[in-house]
Amino acid sequence: MVGVRDDGRPLFLQIAEQLEDSIIDGSLPEESKAPSTNELAAFHRINPATAANGINKLVADGLLYKKRGVGMFVATGAREALLERRRNAFAEKFIAPLVVEARRLGIDTEDLKKMIDTWGDDS
Known part of the structure; x- marks a missing residue:
C-alpha cells in the first residue's frame, strides 16, 4: 500500500x-x-x-x-462496482471532452475511432 x-x-x-x-x-x-x-x-x-x-x-x-x-x-461485487464507477468517471473526464473537441474540429466519429486505433496500436 x-x-x-x-x-x-x-x-x-x-x-x-x-x-x-x-x-x-x-x-x-x-x-x-x-x-x-x-x-x-x-x-x-x-x-x-x-x-x-x-x-x-x-x-x-x-x-x-x-x-x-x-x-x-x-x-x-465490489470490484465490478468500482470498475463501472471508474469507467463512467473516465468517460466524463476524458471521452466527453474529446468528442466535443473532435466535433469542433470537424472530426467525425469514424475518423476519431481511426485516430484512437492508430494511437493505441503497439506495433
Missing part, C-alpha cells in the same frame, strides 16, 4: 481511494478481510478516526461490510 500524500484532498478520501485501488487490482479480493482502522492509522501515521472515515465511506458505498467481532470485509 502506498502512503497518503498531501495532494489537497482529505486524507480519509485518499485512504478510501487506496483501498479501492487494492480492490480493483485484486490485491484485496472480494470476501477478503480489509485492513483495520488501527492498521491503516499505523501504516500511514494518521489519526485512527481519519482511517475510520475512509473505511466508513467504503461501507456507505457498499464496498465493505462488517462481520461483528471479526472486522471489515470486501463485499461481493
Whole structure:
C-alpha cells in the first residue's frame, strides 16, 4: 500500500481511494478481510478516526461490510462496482471532452475511432 500524500484532498478520501485501488487490482479480493482502522492509522501515521472515515465511506458505498467481532470485509461485487464507477468517471473526464473537441474540429466519429486505433496500436 502506498502512503497518503498531501495532494489537497482529505486524507480519509485518499485512504478510501487506496483501498479501492487494492480492490480493483485484486490485491484485496472480494470476501477478503480489509485492513483495520488501527492498521491503516499505523501504516500511514494518521489519526485512527481519519482511517475510520475512509473505511466508513467504503461501507456507505457498499464496498465493505462488517462481520461483528471479526472486522471489515470486501463485499461481493465490489470490484465490478468500482470498475463501472471508474469507467463512467473516465468517460466524463476524458471521452466527453474529446468528442466535443473532435466535433469542433470537424472530426467525425469514424475518423476519431481511426485516430484512437492508430494511437493505441503497439506495433
